[in-house]
């Protein structure tokens with residue numbers, strides 16, 4: 118606490134700033150109240166803006182126009198409205214609590230010192246000369262997070278400013294009144310942090326601007342690395358830092374980057390709702406959010422039924438004795454590996470020489486162009502031309518062939534039959550369509566769809582079909598053309614979409630149960646164990662037009678190696694949360710998809726629960742290789758802010774390599790509750806839940822291993838009259854407070870006041886591969902962790918130092 122005089126001075130200054138804010142708000146209010154919130158919702162799902170990179174003029178033009186269109190959407194007028202609205206909103210946000218920190222800084226070589234008050238936005242006096250509050254993201258404010266009183270420095274665009282920090286102070290202000298003031302000497306006030314962390318869990322993630330720690334600040338402000346990797350223990354603030362980083366980037370690059378150009382890949386849809394309030398709280402728009410599964414669904418969902426990662430993990434947890442289990446697990450690991458990635462790259466090179474597979478083009482039960490014809494045409498192109506470019510040449514050849522075949526079809530009986538069958542109405546309709554088409558020739562040239570048609574018609578003119586537009590004479594002839602053209606349209610569309618490539622066949626060809634052939638096709642890649650079984654399983658799925666989760670990304674990767682890569686050049690920053698759960702494939706993919714984006718990957722290898730896990734901190738990991746060491750920075754966070762010291766000590770002993778260190782906040786030890794029989798579990802849990810609620814711990818999770826177990830727990834608790842109970846499944850979209858029942862893999866990234874592990878017996882968590890899943894479940898608890906079992910405890914607890922937990926026995 119500070120002296121009474123100081124307190125008085127601070128309250129006076131606060132009153133002054135509040136008064137200034139009120140005056141400024143009153144001044145701008147009439148102006149903005151007339152402005153409705155502008156319709157600036159221009160965001161589309163980002164992959165819909167994706168265009169395929171090819172070298173043809175047609176595609177180039179298309180890309181060019183799509184970008185132009187994007188730019189035009191943000192008109193100048195909207196922009197100025199937006200600026201005023203933002204200023205208004207930021208002042209309104211500041212009003213109840215204009216700042217949370219202050220530093221006094223004496224710049225080297227300058228007389229006097231500056232008092233820098235720091236808040237969630239900047240606020241200056243009317244003349245703009247005196248900054249009453251500095252935005253936490255300004256360069257000078259960085260000292261607040263990086264330094265203790267004493268020598269201090271900060272970076273500006275024109276170089277480093279050095280000097281001395283003579284004071285560092287923190288405030289808690291509510292409704293314009295000072296509640297608390299702390300002077301800090303060492304790291305940013307543990308006192309304030311203690312208070313913040315001691316509070317109950319929310320249904321939404323909170324902003325941490327007032328208490329950002331130094332190592333988190335390094336993540337937030339990193340502006341140099343192309344790839345920023347954050348390996349952080351459970352609860353170390355990775356997601357929090359990521360969101361503050363988004364806010365920082367939007368502020369620092371406000372003239373260049375909009376929220377639409379930042380994409381966050383989340384672990385599941387519910388997580389999106391959990392984090393959605395942080396940026397608006399900081400006065401910024403939310404970035405785009407998606408999951409990798411959504412991306413896969415977008416590109417493969419129409420052709421295949423895709424398994425999702427949660428179904429995959431459920432499979433991994435199913436009994437090992439099931440037929441084919443070992444092979445599937447071996448396949449999962451292999452298909453996620455860098456070796457398989459390399460094998461596919463080699464396979465694409467091999468396909469450049471031989472082995473391509475095409476689908477014949479069929480029309481009215483006839484084969485118009487055979488697969489063999491396509492293959493021979495394809496390999497007639499110089500092998501020096503890139504595979505994807507040869508595909509484009511083939512595509513254009515096919516379109517030309519189809520145009521020629523279309524002319525032949527004019528003679529066909531079916532066309533004349535169709536013409537004869539047109540009734541008056543259809544006839545009139547066809548005629549008016551025809552008229553419009555010809556009129557459109559003089560309108561804007563839309564190369565995508567109309568190119569072929571207009572080209573065809575023009576060619577008709579050139580070839581001496583005089584007076585094409587003399588409908589009176591040539592009406593029938595033209596209608597015939599129209600009929601044939603309409604019938605050929607779907608064929609051409611499919612060709613433009615490159616459907617003539619048999620990608621499924623090409624992927625399947627790899628899994629032909631012939632290890633030697635596989636080696637030959639893939640530059641001598643080694644095959645994993647149980648290869649024949651892996652092949653059988655993969656083939657079986659493909660035959661059913663289904664894809665395992667582990668196959669979806671490699672499949673898409675192969676498709677792009679052949680067809681050319683899809684890119685999105687709009688996105689500038691990519692954030693990947695729970696980054697340990699992505700395979701090298703997925704990373705290679707994301708790099709390719711977003712060539713102009715920097716990547717921030719946040720994760721914890723200690724929580725790597727999926728078979729495709731990537732170790733983020735490994736020196737030569739595929740992640741470091743992605744952009745190369747030079748362009749990659751790794752930051753490690755070890756301190757957990759989420760859980761009490763007792764919970765951290767407990768979880769840490771289960772997984773010492775996770776390197777988790779508790780923040781000094783005390784609570785009760787985790788409690789192991791031994792039940793005489795499983796039937797007693799529900800009764801006991803109901804009692805414990807009631808007691809937790811009485812203590813004010815009202816965000817409670819009952820965490821199970823599987824979705825089935827969740828359902829069982831939900832029904833048991835429900836039948837015992839539990840109130841506010843919610844069953845969370847992989848389809849749940851919103852995160853709400855209450856008593857949630859959910860499987861551990863869906864609890865990733867979120868937290869609760871209290872966690873109840875439904876069944877921590879050796880029967881349920883037995884396999885070593887489940888250790889991290891169990892650890893992840895336990896690390897969700899902020900204040901209280903309770904574990905139940907009616908049999909032996911899981912081996913992850915059994916050998917543990919008994920002083921780390923309390924026990925209760927229910928007879």
Ligand SMILES: Nc1ncnc2c1ncn2[C@@H]1O[C@H](COP(=O)(O)OP(=O)(O)OP(=O)(O)O)[C@@H](O)[C@H]1O
Nearest residue numbers: 325328329330351352353354355356357758759866
């Ligand atoms: N500097 C900080 N000040 C206040 N609270 C913090 C700070 N850093 C983290 N926290 C709090 O700690 C909790 C855990 O943070 P967060 O969820 O960001 O961690 P995480 O590393 O993403 O965790 P996990 O990997 O286990 O999901 C949150 O409640 C967050 O508000």
